[in-house]
Amino acid sequence: KNEVEQSPQNLTAQEGEFITINCSYSVGISALHWLQQHPGGGIVSLFMLSSGKKKHGRLIATINIQEKHSSLHITASHPRDSAVYICAVRSYNTDKLIFGTGTRLQVFP
């Protein structure tokens, strides 16, 4: 079993829909990252969380440390949000990031 699991693996949505991507992890962590990988391959860091909730534009990330779970929400989705969203965690005893396998999102007009 992977230490970081994401669901769903694939997601399609109509423009304007509210989207949720989930990340569960099995190790103790000190931080969780959400990354976005565009169809061309480029990777952008969206959020880094150690507790609570962060918001940036239409994106909201939450984390529940006790339940070892994080969610990434996209409000009013747009075709330009189409990308792979990757969750990564930093475990307590290492400075390395452990990555989930990603969620591929396609938003249709």
Next chain:
Amino acid sequence: DSGVTQTPKHLITATGQRVTLRCSPRSGDLSVYWYQQSLDQGLQFLIQYYNGEERAKGNILERFSAQQFPDLHSELNLSSLELGDSALYFCASSVFGTTDTDTQYFGPGTRLTVL
């Protein structure tokens, strides 16, 4: 544009060969990370340098090596290449090199194809 540059963008080579991938971090960033992204294994951390010194090591094969130079650019050397080494190789940089406080900025990647 993240400010991190990687060269070359594409590299096609044969099994058994050796290649060098280069990364220049954002101005002011002291830490460089190398990642491998293959179709079957997703993103994997390879190695991290901070101000010229190795800080953390991940799933890096013995055939691979890296270094960070005094001007803070980094090179990843891959030798005795195998078909399974075909992947996207990303470099990222951050200011302090701690993954619980630092945002990492990713380069555009080098796509390596081993034939």
